[in-house]
Amino acid sequence: MAGLRSRLRTLRREADAESAQEFYGRWADLYDLVARRTPGIPKLRRRGAAACRLEPGDTVVEMGCGTGANLPYLREQVGSEGTVVGIDFTGPVLERARELTAEYDNVHVVRGDATQPPLAADSDVDAVLATFVVGMLADPAGAVDDWCDLVGPGGRVVLANAASSREWYAPPVNAVFRAIVVLSTPPTTKLRYEDDPHRRLDEKIRAAHARLRERSTAVADERHVFGVVRLTGGKLE
Template sequence: MSASERPESAREFYGRWAALYDLIARKTPGVAHLRRRAAAACRLEPGDTVVEMGCGTGANLPYLREAVGPEGTVIGIDFTGPVLERARDLVSGYDNVHVVRGDATRPPLDAAEDVDALLATFVVGMLEDPAGAVDDWCDMVGDGHVVLANAARNDGGEWYAPAVNAAFRAIVVLSTPPTTRLRYEDDPTGRLDAKIDAAHGRLRERSSAVADERHLFGVVRLTGGRLA
């Protein structure tokens, strides 16, 4: 789904809650470790170019900049204005970190841009065709690395999984615009799980695994792949 085709309520929702989203993105226990692991899975070297699709308020950008160094390039892409303003404020001190408004499925990048790695965290669940987006991202990167991190139900069977999944479902319902809806035609959590499975499965098909991890009580899946 292109940016112009997405419901305006989605932009309004994420824009309205940008401050709360930023707080959750930075202060949730364990999330800093997750973001550091995601950056590490990109296998970046000083001087590399890395693109983050759906960069949100920019929580991953400092970790990516640390990995590529001052001689590298970091490009963050998101479609929500108020969210991007927070990202720009966060990285204003770096002249090699660029935040761009655009669609993750049609990124505003120069076709000649040499991209060494691509990171997408908590974004494929919002796409109509997540597997197709992963294909496009892999084609863009060529022989580099693609890393996905997304939240889905814990399917590991741990004793705490039922309680974690119940809390996760409540969060999904509250964060699925419009939030005033009490009933859905289908289970939004199951719909999200299917999208995450499709995206991560496609990345495994297209790459050699360099990371296959679970974080935050098994709710967050981190998959990193080196493309052939």
């Protein structure tokens, strides 16, 4: 019976992953526009790259690179001698990332799962960046643990994610945020959820950022975009 339940859970995860891939693949053009043109977001992406504390020649991996909006900023940091790897599981989204970075021979876009990145165990990774990713994961804190283990002592992990604002003007901002979360949660045709998507997202973001703070010494702790976006960077001891 336990084996059957385990198999059913596996099938459900596979179905959810397929649904998410179809959803984000279908809306790749819109997500690319939002990712690169939304006011304030380009500045945030530059701050995320800077928080990785990269030097020329370093290797950085972006987990869930999407359409590649962060990759040029990371390439600026590591220079022509460094290496940038972007990982995402959605084909149409990755095609956009490849187009955006085609001029760089040291930027590599790879299809894979951010929770099981297709990297060798002895990969020499200096930093991991994950923006707007951990809220999609079943075990965000566990993923952060894996990324910390990947970079090892002296490495950096940087997270940037959207969650409910805590500023004094939060009520109207959070009302808009909740609407965006519902509209961007596949499938968007679902009218009722067992639990509120924005609350579930908030819990995941808190868990991931708290785990990073536990595992590292802070190099960045910032709020952006009306307090909705949280950026946390840590250096592993």
